[in-house]
Amino acid sequence: ILxxxxxxxxxxSNIRRFFKFIHWLYLQYLLNTALYMLEPWERLxxxxxxxxxxxxxxxxxFVFLPHHVRSLMQLIS
Amino acid sequence: MPSVKTFEKTNMKKEPRGLAHSDSLEDFxxxxxxxxxxxxxxxxxxxxxxxxxxxxxxxxxxxxxxAQEPNPKDFVPLYQSYECFYTRNLYTxxxxxxxxxxxxxxxxxxxxxxxxSTDFNWTFKFSGKKLPSINLGSYNYLGFAENYGPCSDQAxxxxxxxxxxxxxxxxxxxxxxxxxxxxxxxxxxxxxxDCITFGMGFATNALNIPALAGKGDLILSDKLNHTSLILGAxxxxxxxxxxxxxxxxxxxxxxxxxxxxxxxxxxRPWKKILIIVEGVYSMEGSLCSLPKIIELKKKYKAYLYxxxxxxxxxxxxxxxxxxxxxxxxxxxxxxxxxTFTKSFGSAGGYIAGKKSIIDHIRIYTHxxxxxxxxxxxxxxxxxxxxxxxxxxDGTNDGQKRIQQLACNVRYFRRQLVDxxxxxxxxxxxxxxPVMIFMPAKIAAVNREMLKRGCAVVTVGFPAxxxxxxxxxxxxxxxxxxxxxxxxxxxxxEVGDLVALRYSKRNSPRRWHELNRADYDKEYx
Numbered sequence: 254i255l256x257x258x259x260x261x262x263x264x265x266s267n268i269r270r271f272f273k274f275i276h277w278l279y280l281q282y283l284l285n286t287a288l289y290m291l292e293p294w295e296r297l298x299x300x301x302x303x304x305x306x307x308x309x310x311x312x313x314x315f316v317f318l319p320h321h322v323r324s325l326m327q328l329i330s
Numbered sequence: 331m332p333s334v335k336t337f338e339k340t341n342m343k344k345e346p347r348g349l350a351h352s353d354s355l356e357d358f359x360x361x362x363x364x365x366x367x368x369x370x371x372x373x374x375x376x377x378x379x380x381x382x383x384x385x386x387x388x389x390x391x392x393x394x395x396x397a398q399e400p401n402p403k404d405f406v407p408l409y410q411s412y413e414c415f416y417t418r419n420l421y422t423x424x425x426x427x428x429x430x431x432x433x434x435x436x437x438x439x440x441x442x443x444x445x446x447s448t449d450f451n452w453t454f455k456f457s458g459k460k461l462p463s464i465n466l467g468s469y470n471y472l473g474f475a476e477n478y479g480p481c482s483d484q485a486x487x488x489x490x491x492x493x494x495x496x497x498x499x500x501x502x503x504x505x506x507x508x509x510x511x512x513x514x515x516x517x518x519x520x521x522x523x524d525c526i527t528f529g530m531g532f533a534t535n536a537l538n539i540p541a542l543a544g545k546g547d548l549i550l551s552d553k554l555n556h557t558s559l560i561l562g563a564x565x566x567x568x569x570x571x572x573x574x575x576x577x578x579x580x581x582x583x584x585x586x587x588x589x590x591x592x593x594x595x596x597x598r599p600w601k602k603i604l605i606i607v608e609g610v611y612s613m614e615g616s617l618c619s620l621p622k623i624i625e626l627k628k629k630y631k632a633y634l635y636x637x638x639x640x641x642x643x644x645x646x647x648x649x650x651x652x653x654x655x656x657x658x659x660x661x662x663x664x665x666x667x668x669t670f671t672k673s674f675g676s677a678g679g680y681i682a683g684k685k686s687i688i689d690h691i692r693i694y695t696h697x698x699x700x701x702x703x704x705x706x707x708x709x710x711x712x713x714x715x716x717x718x719x720x721x722x723d724g725t726n727d728g729q730k731r732i733q734q735l736a737c738n739v740r741y742f743r744r745q746l747v748d749x750x751x752x753x754x755x756x757x758x759x760x761x762x763p764v765m766i767f768m769p770a771k772i773a774a775v776n777r778e779m780l781k782r783g784c785a786v787v788t789v790g791f792p793a794x795x796x797x798x799x800x801x802x803x804x805x806x807x808x809x810x811x812x813x814x815x816x817x818x819x820x821x822x823e824v825g826d827l828v829a830l831r832y833s834k835r836n837s838p839r840r841w842h843e844l845n846r847a848d849y850d851k852e853y854x
Contacts, residue, residue, distance in 0.1 A: 287372035289770035
């Protein structure tokens with residue numbers, strides 16, 4: 254079996270492209286939510302609020318959803 | 331002629347009058363819903379943060395940097411509250427992209443002075459650096475905004491002979507013979523009986539509509555008319571109704587209702603009805619459908635006022651404006667109005683039409699006794715520009731400029747549309763608005779384009795609707811193909827960086843994916 258390795262140089266440019274892509278995604282987040290024109294502390298405030306709300310929602314989904322789905326199945330059957 | 335061929339290709343329905351152009355050339359693609367939702371949410375976030383900042387300023391945690399209202403007891407407030415809120419909290423955040431000072435003549439290229447700010451655009455410092463950029467924001471349609479050449483030579487010679495200002499109004503000592511020369515030349519250019527010129531384009535509208543309409547008259551103006559027309563209509567004291575932009579059915583409905591019901595309380599017939607439209611609308615780039623409006627006007631016996639500020643010199647095969655473009659009889663339009671600011675590289679405005687109307691305006695215009703007449707270098711600049719356009723100077727420079735502009739416009743517009751941007755307006759108008767809906771992208775596009783060497787004008791609220799901010803390119807005959815290519819490449823990169831390719835009708839494509847040969851063969 255012949256594995257094809259990327260040479261060191263190509264890996265470097267791939268990593269660079271990946272970081273550029275992440276930077277582009279961050280720029281899209283800033284532009285679409287109008288954070289691009291806000292001062293740094295306002296960006297921090299909004300991002301903290303957003304991450305707080307999202308993480309609370311995801312955590313509650315992980316903890317409570319299986320139980321809810323199980324009780325729903327029991328109600329149906 | 332290449333222009334006739336392209337029109338026939340895209341021409342789906344032909345006008346029965348045998349015109350070469352149809353209405354299917356105008357295009358206003360709808361806003362994608364997700365873009366509108368995100369824009370509104372963005373403005374909501376900015377408003378909420380604006381309230382927070384105002385609260386912090388009021389309790390003293392932050393210092394107030396705007397002008398404070400003195401607020402003496404029992405007096406009406408001086409400032410309107412939402413306007414100030416908008417200026418403090420939204421406009422100032424991106425203030426560095428508006429009102430940028432320049433350091434050279436605003437021709438095809440311009441030197442923009444770089445400004446730096448350490449306290450988020452409340453104060454600016456010049457870094458001293460001048461950024462040479464392609465000028466895509468000046469209304470320099472025929473390329474006459476230059477400081478060398480026959481026009482500027484004539485203007486400088488006239489200063490030596492006639493001085494800088496006439497220092498008097500038209501009714502007193504301000505009417506000079508060169509103004510009479512200009513008026514006769516302009517009336518010959520437009521193929522009308524007579525013409526009168528004024529020192530300021532805005533004032534031409536604002537001070538002359540009161541001389542034409544008064545109490546007991548009706549003015550029907552397009553919803554997207556310029557502020558000068560709205561101001562003139564309000565000053566006149568006539569009743570003003572608006573009709574939807576370029577909507578002939580709506581205009582006919584309002585005409586019929588006006589004639590049937592008459593004046594609001596007394597139900598007496600209107601003394602006269604004046605329809606005010608513009609040739610090219612500067613924020614949308616659309617043309618008015620003049621033949622249909624003339625048909626309506628003749629049927630219902632109304633008067634027509636056409637404001638050709640952006641279209642004179644720039645539209646039409648001989649550069650004579652929308653009248654030339656649609657090939658209508660100039661005698662059908664009662665009042666032709668235009669400005670010398672855009673295509674002639676000067677300042678001022680004119681009103682042209684039948685001699686009886688112009689004689690009436692000469693006496694009753696407000697600017698006849700209250701504003702100074704045009705100064706000599708300005709008049710000579712227009713006279714030399716007009717003689718070049720009309721071919722009176724012996725060369726065919728004028729016709730070449732008009733064709734160069736038409737070529738540039740077609741080249742630029744087609745490529746932008748094919749790349750997937752939403753571009754409003756008629757395919758032939760030199761005003762090219764590209765939509766950027768979100769408020770933060772207004773600043774991003776302007777700054778990124780300036781970094782790449784293109785000075786553009788980005789507009790948001792209140793010049794446009796809240797959710798419809800745009801970047802407006804103004805193509806000039808002074809732009810060469812290399813400059814347009816550079817601008818298109820820059821727009822392509824910026825469109826990728828900022829995600830501006832909203833169009834659903836054309837798929838998003840990069841500049842290098844477009845077939846060069848398609849566009850090059852149309853460009854001579």
